[in-house]
Amino acid sequence: MNALTGTRTLARLALRLDRVRLTAWILGLSVMPMGTAANYFQLYPTEQELRAVSGVLTNPSLVALSGPLFDLSIGGLTAWKIGVTEFILVALMSMLTVVRHTRTEEETGRLELLGATVIGRYAPLTAALLVTTLANVTIGVLAALGLTATGLPAAGSVAFGLATALVGTLFAAVAAAAAQVTGSARAATGITGAVLGGTYLLRAVGDTGPTWLTWLSPIGWGLHVRPYGGERWWVAALFLVTAAAFTTAGYALAGRRDVGAGLLAERPGPVAAAPGLRSSFALAWRLHRGLLLGWTLGLAATGAVMGGAAAGIADLTSPNQQLSDVLARMGGRAGFTDAFLGAIFGITGMVAAAYTVQATLRLRHEESSGRVEALLATRVGRVRWAAGHLVFALLGTALLLTVAGVAGGIAYGAQIGDVGGQVGRLLGAALVQLPATWVLAGLGTALLGLAPRLSSLAWAALIACVLITELGALFGLSQWLLDVTPFAHVPKLPGAAFTVTPVLWLTAVAVALGAAGLAGLRRRDMPVT
Structure with a gap:
C-alpha cells in the first residue's frame, strides 16, 4: 500500500456526499457571469451609452470596492462588476469543501475509522483537493462558455474562466495547509477566511494607492489577468507557483502529525476549572x-x-x-x-x-x-x-x-x-x-x-x-x-x-x-x- 491508496474511492465518496452542494455552487457561479453580460448588453446597447458611464466606474471609491475597469466594453464592464464577487465566492466554495473533507472528517472521527482500512496517508487530502479542483475547473469552463455564448470575445471569456478557476484552486491549497496546522475545522476555516479577507483589503488599498499591494493579493491577480482588456496570461503563473507552494506545505505537514491532531498541539488545560468557568x-x-x-x-x-x-x-x-x-x-x-x-x-x-x-x-x-x-x-x-x-x-x-x-x-x-x-x-x-x-x-x-x-x-x-x-x-x-x-x-x-x-x-x-x-x-x- 502506498500513501495515495484509496484516493479514487475517497474522491467518489466526496462527490457523492457533495453532489447537491457542489452542483448548486457550480451552477450559480457559472450562470452569474453570463447573466451579468446578457443584462449589460440590454442596459448599454451602444458605445455612446457605455462612454456615459465610464467616468463613474473609474472613480477611486468604486475602484476600491470592485477593482479597476481595464476596458470600456461590455466584456470589461462584466469583468469589473462580477469579478471580485465571483472570486470571493469561488474561494469560499473551495475553502469549505477542502476543510469539510479533511479536518472535519478527522474531528468527527470518521477519517480515523476509514484509516483503519486500506487508505493511504495522503489519500484524504488528495481526494479533497482533486474534488475541489474538478469543481473549480468545471466552473471556469462553464463560465467561459457562457460568456462566449452571450457574444463576448472568446479570449476574454477564457481569461475570466481561467482566473476564476485559479483563484478557487489557490484557496483550496491554502485551506489544505491550514487544515494541517490546526486541530479543528472551525480554526482552519477561520485561518483561510482571514487570508481571503486580507487579500481583499490588500487589493482595495493597492488599486487606489500603492499598486504593489495589489500584487500581494490573489484577488488582485485574478483581476489583473485582465479579461477583455488585453489579457495577461502570464499572471496564471503566480497562481500556479503559490498554489503549488501551499499544496506542498499541506502534504509536508500532513506527514508530520497524528491523525486527529494539528501541527500546533493544543495546550493541556488546568486540573480544575477557573472560578469564572462555572x-x-x-x-x-x-x-x-x-x-x-x-x-x-x-x-x-x-x-x-x-x-x-x-x-x-x-x-x-x-x-x-x-x-x-x-x-x-x-x-x-x-x-x-x-x-x-x-x-x-x-x-x-x-x-x-x-x-x-x-x-x-x-x-x-x-x-x-x-x-x-x-x-x-x-x-x-x-x-x-x-x-x-x-x-x-x-x-x-x-x-x-x-x-x-x-x-x-x-x-x-x-x-x-x-x-x-x-x-x-x-x-x-x-x-x-x-x-x-x-x-x-x-x-x-x-x-x-x-x-x-x-x-x-x-x-x-x-x-x-x-x-x-x-x-x-x-x-x-x-x-x-x-x-x-x-x-x-x-x-x-x-x-x-x-x-x-x-x-x-x-x-x-x-x-x-x-x-x-x-x-x-x-x-x-x-x-x-
Missing part, C-alpha cells in the same frame, strides 16, 4: 472569544479602508442618468457619497452576518461532536445552553457592526474634517443592518431545532442574500424576489430617512424563528448526527 454562559464565552476577536479586528480594518475610500465619491462632478442608476442600485438616491456609504455598510452587514451564522451554528458543532451530552447531563437545560451561544451570535454581531461603523466614521470624517459628525452617522448606518443579521440567526436556530441535519442551509440563505442584493437589480428580478432577503428592507442610511417599521418587522421575524427553533430543540432527540 456556567454554560462562561463556557460559551470561552468557545467564542477567539472567533469574535478575529472578526472584530477584520471588521475594524474593513470599515476603516472603505470609510477612507468614500471621500473620493465627492470628486464626481458630472453625474448622469447612468451614474444615478448605478448608485441607486448600490444604496439610495440621497447623494452620491451617502449612496456609496449606504452600499458599503449594506455589504458590511452581510459580511457581519457570516459571523452571525458561524456563531449560531456552533450549537450544531457542539452537538455533532458529542460534547453537549456531557453538559446537558448536569443541571444545564437545553434552552439555557443554546441561549449562551446565541447571546454571542446576536450581541457579537452588534459589536462587529459598531466597530465597523466607528472605524468607518473616523476614517471618512478625517478625510473631510468632520470626525465627530460622521462617526454618529456611519455608526447608525452600520447598526441598522443588525435586525437583518438577526433574521439569519433566527433561521439558523429554527433549522437547528426543527431540522438539524439541514442546519447548513443557513449558509445557503446568506449566499442567496448576497447574490440577490448585489445582482438582483441588474438581472431585473421581480420585486417579490428582491424582498425575500432581509437586507432589502433595511433603511439605506445615511442617505435615506430612518423608518422604524421595517426594523421592528425584521426583529419580530428573527424572534419568531428563534422561538420556534428553541421550542423544537426542547422536544427533539439529542444528539442528531
Whole structure:
C-alpha cells in the first residue's frame, strides 16, 4: 500500500456526499457571469451609452470596492462588476469543501475509522483537493462558455474562466495547509477566511494607492489577468507557483502529525476549572472569544479602508442618468457619497452576518461532536445552553457592526474634517443592518431545532442574500424576489430617512424563528448526527 491508496474511492465518496452542494455552487457561479453580460448588453446597447458611464466606474471609491475597469466594453464592464464577487465566492466554495473533507472528517472521527482500512496517508487530502479542483475547473469552463455564448470575445471569456478557476484552486491549497496546522475545522476555516479577507483589503488599498499591494493579493491577480482588456496570461503563473507552494506545505505537514491532531498541539488545560468557568454562559464565552476577536479586528480594518475610500465619491462632478442608476442600485438616491456609504455598510452587514451564522451554528458543532451530552447531563437545560451561544451570535454581531461603523466614521470624517459628525452617522448606518443579521440567526436556530441535519442551509440563505442584493437589480428580478432577503428592507442610511417599521418587522421575524427553533430543540432527540 502506498500513501495515495484509496484516493479514487475517497474522491467518489466526496462527490457523492457533495453532489447537491457542489452542483448548486457550480451552477450559480457559472450562470452569474453570463447573466451579468446578457443584462449589460440590454442596459448599454451602444458605445455612446457605455462612454456615459465610464467616468463613474473609474472613480477611486468604486475602484476600491470592485477593482479597476481595464476596458470600456461590455466584456470589461462584466469583468469589473462580477469579478471580485465571483472570486470571493469561488474561494469560499473551495475553502469549505477542502476543510469539510479533511479536518472535519478527522474531528468527527470518521477519517480515523476509514484509516483503519486500506487508505493511504495522503489519500484524504488528495481526494479533497482533486474534488475541489474538478469543481473549480468545471466552473471556469462553464463560465467561459457562457460568456462566449452571450457574444463576448472568446479570449476574454477564457481569461475570466481561467482566473476564476485559479483563484478557487489557490484557496483550496491554502485551506489544505491550514487544515494541517490546526486541530479543528472551525480554526482552519477561520485561518483561510482571514487570508481571503486580507487579500481583499490588500487589493482595495493597492488599486487606489500603492499598486504593489495589489500584487500581494490573489484577488488582485485574478483581476489583473485582465479579461477583455488585453489579457495577461502570464499572471496564471503566480497562481500556479503559490498554489503549488501551499499544496506542498499541506502534504509536508500532513506527514508530520497524528491523525486527529494539528501541527500546533493544543495546550493541556488546568486540573480544575477557573472560578469564572462555572456556567454554560462562561463556557460559551470561552468557545467564542477567539472567533469574535478575529472578526472584530477584520471588521475594524474593513470599515476603516472603505470609510477612507468614500471621500473620493465627492470628486464626481458630472453625474448622469447612468451614474444615478448605478448608485441607486448600490444604496439610495440621497447623494452620491451617502449612496456609496449606504452600499458599503449594506455589504458590511452581510459580511457581519457570516459571523452571525458561524456563531449560531456552533450549537450544531457542539452537538455533532458529542460534547453537549456531557453538559446537558448536569443541571444545564437545553434552552439555557443554546441561549449562551446565541447571546454571542446576536450581541457579537452588534459589536462587529459598531466597530465597523466607528472605524468607518473616523476614517471618512478625517478625510473631510468632520470626525465627530460622521462617526454618529456611519455608526447608525452600520447598526441598522443588525435586525437583518438577526433574521439569519433566527433561521439558523429554527433549522437547528426543527431540522438539524439541514442546519447548513443557513449558509445557503446568506449566499442567496448576497447574490440577490448585489445582482438582483441588474438581472431585473421581480420585486417579490428582491424582498425575500432581509437586507432589502433595511433603511439605506445615511442617505435615506430612518423608518422604524421595517426594523421592528425584521426583529419580530428573527424572534419568531428563534422561538420556534428553541421550542423544537426542547422536544427533539439529542444528539442528531
